Amino acid sequence: MIYKAIIFDLDGTLIDTISDIRFYINSVLKRHSFPEVSLNDTYSLVGGGLRDAMKTALAGAEKNEKNIDLYEKELIEEYFKHPIIDTHPYKEIDVILEKIKEKKIKTAIFSNKAHSITEKIVNTLFGREMFDIVRGCMEGVPKKPNPAGALMIAEKLGFSPKEIIYIGDSDTDCITANRGGFKFIAALWGYRTKKEIANAGADLFISKPMELLDFLE
Numbered sequence: 001m002i003y004k005a006i007i008f009d010l011d012g013t014l015i016d017t018i019s020d021i022r023f024y025i026n027s028v029l030k031r032h033s034f035p036e037v038s039l040n041d042t043y044s045l046v047g048g049g050l051r052d053a054m055k056t057a058l059a060g061a062e063k064n065e066k067n068i069d070l071y072e073k074e075l076i077e078e079y080f081k082h083p084i085i086d087t088h089p090y091k092e093i094d095v096i097l098e099k100i101k102e103k104k105i106k107t108a109i110f111s112n113k114a115h116s117i118t119e120k121i122v123n124t125l126f127g128r129e130m131f132d133i134v135r136g137c138m139e140g141v142p143k144k145p146n147p148a149g150a151l152m153i154a155e156k157l158g159f160s161p162k163e164i165i166y167i168g169d170s171d172t173d174c175i176t177a178n179r180g181g182f183k184f185i186a187a188l189w190g191y192r193t194k195k196e197i198a199n200a201g202a203d204l205f206i207s208k209p210m211e212l213l214d215f216l217e
Contacts, residue, residue, distance in 0.1 A: 003183065003216060005106035005157045007150055009168030010118060010136075011046050012190030014093055014109070015125065018042055019086040024079045025057050028071050034061055043191045047144075047170045049112035049137050050075055076114050083121050090189055092209040097130060103216060108133035108153045112143045112172070132157065145172050147180030154180070165215060171200035185215065 011017045022042040029036050037045070037057050045053040051072045062068055100107060109131055111118045118136030133153050135141075141149045154161050166177035169190025177184035178201050186202040187209075188194055194205060206212060 003163060003165045004159045005164045006100060007108045007110050007153055007164055007166045009173045010109050010111035010113060012169035013167060013187045015087055015089050017087045021046060024075055025053060027078060028075050029057060034058060046191050047112065047172045049143050050114055080117050083117050084124055087121065089125055096209040096212055099213060106132045106157050108157060110150050110153055111136045113137060145175035147176050150176055150180045171196050174200040174202045
């Protein structure tokens with residue numbers, strides 16, 4: 001199969017954001033007198049979007065949805081101001097992206113992170129021209145694992161899902177790709193274990209970004 005496009009997850013796939021996510025979640029938690037989360041705990045918060053991360057970090061200590069809305073708003077506002085403190089691309093990512101570009105393969109990013117933050121981080125770390133489409137969590141578009149957003153990206157790129165590789169590091173990404181009919185490849189350098197992703201249905205795994213080239217020959 002000759003693949004014509006690649007959809008990338010962002011956090012845990014292209015970039016390591018875990019320290020910054022923890023920093024901003026803890027900033028909100030501390031302000032409202034809730035216990036802070038450890039770095040290890042933060043890994044389990046990533047993948048479902050910032051609201052879900054905030055809600056999980058609260059560990060049931062806050063039941064009022066309006067208050068949770070407020071905490072999410074604060075988190076997004078603070079995170080957007082300075083989204084790159086310790087955030088950085090994984091090793092080999094810059095190289096593999098250039099090689100993909102040389103092959104004239106279209107690329108997109110699909111993240112559950114708030115769109116404004118996603119776009120700002122991607123533009124800062126990779127430049128505005130690196131990806132054909134960058135999509136974060138947007139009003140009116142269901143979050144992953146609903147495949148609607150990924151299918152919208154496929155339509156905009158002009159290819160069918162079967163012509164597109166979807167690469168991510170989580171069970172959420174695997175389910176999204178499978179539901180949408182994409183070719184899923186699991187990135188093992190991210191925030192989920194191989195077992196977690198395999199249990200979601202993944203059967204193709206790569207341990208470093210350069211191995212993606214094996215699927216593009």
